[in-house]
Amino acid sequence: MGQTISFQPVRLGAAPDGSAPVGPAATAPVAPSHIADVLGVVVSHVWLNDEYRHLVLEAPEPAPLARAGQFFNLECPHTAEDKPFLRRPMSLYRADPVHGIVEFLYKVTGVGTRGLASIKVGRTMRLLGPLGVGFSIPDGARSIVVLGRGVGLATLAPLAEMAAARGVGVTAILSARSAATVMSVERFAAIGATIQIVLDQDGTSDPANVERILREAAAVGRADAFYTCGSNRLMLLMQRLGRELSIPGEVALEQQMACGLGMCFCCVRNFSVDGVVEARRVCTDGPVFRLDEAMPW
Amino acid sequence: MVDRGSVDTRVRIGDLVLRNPVMPASGTFAEGLAPVVPFERLGALVTKTVTAELRGGNPTPRVCEVGQGMLNSIGIPSKGIDDFLEHTLPFYRGFATPLVASVSAPSGDAFAEAVARLDAPGVAAIEANISCPNIEEDGKAFAMDPRSTAQVVAKIRRATKLPVWVKLSPNTGDVASVARAAEDAGADALVVANTILAMSIDIETFRPRLGNVMGGLSGPAVKPIVVRMVYQCARVARIPVIGCGGISTAADAVEYMLAGASAVQVGTATFVRPTAMLTVIDGLIQFCARKGFARVADLTGAVHDADMTVDTVEVAS
Ligand SMILES: Cc1cc2nc3c(=O)[nH]c(=O)nc-3n(C[C@H](O)[C@H](O)[C@H](O)COP(=O)(O)OP(=O)(O)OC[C@H]3O[C@@H](n4cnc5c(N)ncnc54)[C@H](O)[C@@H]3O)c2cc1C
Ligand SMILES: Cc1cc2nc3c(=O)[nH]c(=O)nc-3n(C[C@H](O)[C@H](O)[C@H](O)COP(=O)(O)O)c2cc1C
Ligand code: FES
Numbered sequence: 001m002g003q004t005i006s007f008q009p010v011r012l013g014a015a016p017d018g019s020a021p022v023g024p025a026a027t028a029p030v031a032p033s034h035i036a037d038v039l040g041v042v043v044s045h046v047w048l049n050d051e052y053r054h055l056v057l058e059a060p061e062p063a064p065l066a067r068a069g070q071f072f073n074l075e076c077p078h079t080a081e082d083k084p085f086l087r088r089p090m091s092l093y094r095a096d097p098v099h100g101i102v103e104f105l106y107k108v109t110g111v112g113t114r115g116l117a118s119i120k121v122g123r124t125m126r127l128l129g130p131l132g133v134g135f136s137i138p139d140g141a142r143s144i145v146v147l148g149r150g151v152g153l154a155t156l157a158p159l160a161e162m163a164a165a166r167g168v169g170v171t172a173i174l175s176a177r178s179a180a181t182v183m184s185v186e187r188f189a190a191i192g193a194t195i196q197i198v199l200d201q202d203g204t205s206d207p208a209n210v211e212r213i214l215r216e217a218a219a220v221g222r223a224d225a226f227y228t229c230g231s232n233r234l235m236l237l238m239q240r241l242g243r244e245l246s247i248p249g250e251v252a253l254e255q256q257m258a259c260g261l262g263m264c265f266c267c268v269r270n271f272s273v274d275g276v277v278e279a280r281r282v283c284t285d286g287p288v289f290r291l292d293e294a295m296p297w
Numbered sequence: 298m299v300d301r302g303s304v305d306t307r308v309r310i311g312d313l314v315l316r317n318p319v320m321p322a323s324g325t326f327a328e329g330l331a332p333v334v335p336f337e338r339l340g341a342l343v344t345k346t347v348t349a350e351l352r353g354g355n356p357t358p359r360v361c362e363v364g365q366g367m368l369n370s371i372g373i374p375s376k377g378i379d380d381f382l383e384h385t386l387p388f389y390r391g392f393a394t395p396l397v398a399s400v401s402a403p404s405g406d407a408f409a410e411a412v413a414r415l416d417a418p419g420v421a422a423i424e425a426n427i428s429c430p431n432i433e434e435d436g437k438a439f440a441m442d443p444r445s446t447a448q449v450v451a452k453i454r455r456a457t458k459l460p461v462w463v464k465l466s467p468n469t470g471d472v473a474s475v476a477r478a479a480e481d482a483g484a485d486a487l488v489v490a491n492t493i494l495a496m497s498i499d500i501e502t503f504r505p506r507l508g509n510v511m512g513g514l515s516g517p518a519v520k521p522i523v524v525r526m527v528y529q530c531a532r533v534a535r536i537p538v539i540g541c542g543g544i545s546t547a548a549d550a551v552e553y554m555l556a557g558a559s560a561v562q563v564g565t566a567t568f569v570r571p572t573a574m575l576t577v578i579d580g581l582i583q584f585c586a587r588k589g590f591a592r593v594a595d596l597t598g599a600v601h602d603a604d605m606t607v608d609t610v611e612v613a614s
Contacts, residue, residue, distance in 0.1 A: 010418065034332065035332040035333060036332070036333060036575070037333060037571050037572055074449060074507040075569070075570075083364070083365075084362070085362040085363075085365060085366065085367060085516065085569065086360075086362050086568060087369060087568070087569065103412070111362075126570075128333070128571055164380075189344070254355065256357070256358050256360060256361075256369065258358075258360050258369075258568045259325070259329070259568045259571075260569070261327070261329035261330055261333070261566075261571065262327060262328070262329035263324075263325060263326055263327040263329050263345075264324065264325060264358075264360070264369070264371065264568065265354060265356075265371050265374050266355065266359040266369065266371060268354070268359075268374070269357075279353060279354070279374070284329060
């Protein structure tokens with residue numbers, strides 16, 4: 001899991017004026033103009049299955065102005081057993097500026113998310129955000145393909161909705177261990193996405209099969225851009241096909257974080273930029289990056 | 298009681314007058330905090346340590362949490378001093394708050410050269426991070442002993458007219474002697490202290506939890522140790538001491554000031570609560586009002602210990 005970090009200079013991410021780094025898939029600037037540490041009130045918090053929970057908060061602006069691909073740094077409550085010290089980053093699952101709502105979908109993995117899982121409806125918690133650079137859809141794209149696995153699907157669901165709102169078609173390939181752990185199918189269905197569920201259970205999640213589905217989408221002109229999140233293997237597959245078929249793409253990446261604001265440099269990853277390996281901060285230069293520049297982890 | 302509005306929050310660090318004693322700790326603060334904290338409310342701004350050479354920093358994972366604290370092995374990723382002068386400095390010129398540039402180098406001469414280049418409009422003071430390895434002493438950190446501290450600070454002193462704050466390391470047996478050495482060599486203030494060398498192992502995987510194996514401990518866990526060091530340094534130094542280690546509330550800041558600090562730096566707490574520095578400032582004013590202190594600066598060294606003796610061989614005379 002360790003990565004030796006490039007000794008190339010670390011390049012600054014989004015410019016202070018808020019403009020996003022320009023890439024082939026870049027359209028409107030998606031860096032936030034506004035970040036705040038706000039107090040949210042839990043309005044719903046349910047288990048989706050034995051691992052995943054869905055947290056709905058009522059929160060003041062700017063939180064509900066978050067865009068697809070952005071994230072928040074959440075202050076996780078303490079319990080008798082778990083005392084998370086640092087905040088935990090979570091992607092936006094849904095934002096509703098009209099009703100002042102932000103939602104998260106998370107997997108209970110360790111100290112922080114166990115603490116988070118303990119919070120009851122009606123309680124308050126602090127959330128810092130919206131943070132980072134979100135997804136962008138290329139001008140003129142008519143149809144995109146999103147490919148996600150596990151909790152990565154949570155990150156892609158708001159992207160699919162953003163695409164649909166702009167009249168861009170969506171093909172969603174949802175990968176999971178078993179039928180019981182596929183998430184957000186209804187969110188993708190609601191916007192009329194073409195949905196392909198691939199599972200470890202029946203072998204359909206095999207990269208060769210996913211590659212076949214991706215090539216098919218490209219062949220019928222339904223892949224003007226690629227998006228992925230949640231799996232190294234799937235990222236590499238999409239990156240290879242994107243290069244071969246000249247399809248631009250983006251990937252949402254994770255790295256352990258502390259500040260979430262570009263200050264501590266703990267969240268760096270290596271990227272391959274025109275053949276030169278360069279370290280970037282996931283929290284402010286990303287978490288959404290150009291697919292062709294991402295490196296395996 | 299003193300009226301809150303009439304508490305004088307100003308403190309003096311050498312020739313610099315700060316509007317209040319609260320500032321960020323190097324490496325835990327950057328441009329990215331501007332949307333969340335009005336920089337005009339802080340006493341000073343302190344930048345991440347910059348080096349002359351380009352550096353990538355350490356392998357990941359670079360942080361892990363340990364109880365009420367964290368370990369970091371960020372290293373000092375640096376884009377060099379030109380980049381600092383061209384990109385970082387202009388950003389901070391927009392704020393009417395003194396900017397302190399933290400700098401490090403692998404030798405005394407390299408330190409002098411780097412410090413000289415940082416003497417640019419907009420830099421109010423230099424913070425010399427001497428907790429880094431000295432290549433002329435087998436990689437032993439300058440701040441580990443009084444002699445190499447004296448040598449490097451003397452070179453830095455000759456290289457600039459700016460106030461020089463020297464940031465000490467807690468990883469030394471005799472911090473008071475190091476403090477004296479820094480003062481005698483021309484330091485204008487001491488920052489006490491950097492992180493405490495530490496280690497943590499994942500008992501499931503048997504692997505060290507940091508990519509660099511060891512790292513620096515910071516956060517509430519270090520506070521009693523560093524309060525003790527500030528107390529020791531303040532007793533022997535005539536120059537101001539700036540306390541740094543585990544401060545997240547006004548109560549923590551008060552404790553440091555009573556121990557002898559003239560100002561404080563807040564680091565890790567900003568990760569946990571990005572607005573922590575503002576809470577500390579407001580709380581300091583409230584505390585002074587409640588205790589009848591007209592000036593925050595009067596807290597410095599106000600610990601009541603005249604009737605007590607310290608029984609330890611480590612306290613330098
Ligand atoms: C930008 C971003 C968005 C994210 N969005 C989501 C999301 O929507 N839903 C979700 O379930 N998770 C998400 N994560 C991952 C989530 O932050 C981690 O699962 C969480 O921090 C683990 O905390 P913990 O205390 O429960 O586990 P810990 O006890 O801290 O660690 C458990 C395991 O998770 C690993 N881990 C810790 N922090 C991270 C991290 N930040 N990223 C990856 N692995 C980590 C540890 O190395 C360890 O192996 C996101 C991460 C990032 C960086
Ligand atoms: C992530 C991180 C990065 C740091 N980087 C630097 C640095 O570049 N230069 C420096 O002098 N100190 C650095 N420090 C040390 C802090 O400035 C401070 O001395 C220390 O963290 C103790 O204060 P705290 O407990 O309030 O964090 C860093 C600390 C952390 C946690
Ligand atoms: S989390 Fe601090 S720089 Fe990214």
